[in-house]
Amino acid sequence: AQSVTQLGSHVSVSEGALVLLRCNYSSSVPPYLFWYVQYPNQGLQLLLKYTTGATLVKGINGFEAEFKKSETSFHLTKPSAHMSDAAEYFCVVTRGGSNYKLTFGKGTLLTVNP
Amino acid sequence: DGGITQSPKYLFRKEGQNVTLSCEQNLNHDAMYWYRQDPGQGLRLIYYSQIVNDFQKGDIAEGYSVSREKKESFPLTVTSAQKNPTAFYLCASSMEGLKTQYFGPGTRLLVL
Numbered sequence: 336a337q338s339v340t341q342l343g344s345h346v347s348v349s350e351g352a353l354v355l356l357r358c359n360y361s362s363s364v365p366p367y368l369f370w371y372v373q374y375p376n377q378g379l380q381l382l383l384k385y386t387t388g389a390t391l392v393k394g395i396n397g398f399e400a401e402f403k404k405s406e407t408s409f410h411l412t413k414p415s416a417h418m419s420d421a422a423e424y425f426c427v428v429t430r431g432g433s434n435y436k437l438t439f440g441k442g443t444l445l446t447v448n449p
Numbered sequence: 450d451g452g453i454t455q456s457p458k459y460l461f462r463k464e465g466q467n468v469t470l471s472c473e474q475n476l477n478h479d480a481m482y483w484y485r486q487d488p489g490q491g492l493r494l495i496y497y498s499q500i501v502n503d504f505q506k507g508d509i510a511e512g513y514s515v516s517r518e519k520k521e522s523f524p525l526t527v528t529s530a531q532k533n534p535t536a537f538y539l540c541a542s543s544m545e546g547l548k549t550q551y552f553g554p555g556t557r558l559l560v561l
Contacts, residue, residue, distance in 0.1 A: 344489065367548045378453075378539055378552035379492075386548070425491060429548050435480055435499065436507075437550060439491035 337362040339428050341440035349448050354398075354413040356443045358426030361407060368409045369427040369437075370400055379425065385409065396420070421447045451476045453553035455540050460558045462527065462534060470525045470556045472540030479545040481523035485509060486537040486555075495538075498523055499545070527558060535560050 342357040360366055367386050371379040383394025390402040396419075400411045409426060426440040453474045462468045472481065480499045484492040494507030498517040512531025517523055523542075527534045537557050541550040 369549070371552075376537075376555070376557070378455075378554045379541075381549060381551070384549060435482075435497060435543070435548070436494060437492075437548075439493075441489060441491045 337366065337428050337430060337438050339426050339438055339440035341424075341426050341443050343443055344441065345444045345446070347446045347448060348416045350418055351415050354411070354416045354420065354445065356411040356424050356426075356445065358400075358409045358411065358440060359407055360409060360426070360428045362428055362430055364430045366428045366430055368400075368402060369429075370394065370398070370409075370411050371425045371427060373423045373425065373442075375422075382411070382424075416445075416447045418447050418449065421445055453540060453542055453551060455538075455553040455556050457556060458554070460556055461561050462558060463561050465529045467526055467528050468558070470527070470538055470540075470558070472523045472525065472553060474521055474523075474540075474542045474553075476542055476551065477520075478542035478551075479520070480543045481517070482541040482543075482550060483507075483513070483515065483523070483525045484539045484541065486539060492539065495525065534558055 338361045340359045369384045370382040373379050383392045385392045385402045393399045398413045423442045423444045429437045456471045482497040483495040496515045498504035514526045539555045540553040543550045
């Protein structure tokens, strides 16, 4: 079984400040990890993903995440928040092989204050 | 442009009524999925299909039905047996053997 915990259902930052959204996972096998972003009343957009190889993954809109196996974490960061980053962010885990099932975290709502 | 379309954007259901949500993709993806999203609960898998004419139940399939007669289409029917249908429904698709799922814009279902 696999699970995802996103620490903090709501994170608030000032424009220009560091964004850090935390995600911890549990998986009995090497995981595939994703971050998706959702703007109000829209579908989910892929920000970045980790499958194998380099543990620091760069995504769209200046976001990046680091896979830390020893800490079972995949935290999402951005050096400088922009107003347009305000959205809900989902950390997602799945496992290798033919299993298609994704396990979603409950989401973190990011607010950016001017 | 390649992508996933869902219609309608908003759907209203009366008591005892079945309603069907449309999902179409032109990405030539083999697998398609339906998720339900409720506030504070993330996304939960309703049904998924890896190939035409085959589909499997997800975690919350009760009260829902699907069909996969064409590769590009995966409609979801919310039946009258689903007692709490008010939610945001998201369709997704992925390539065979790859894990990345791409999502449509969603349909919001409301009960009158």
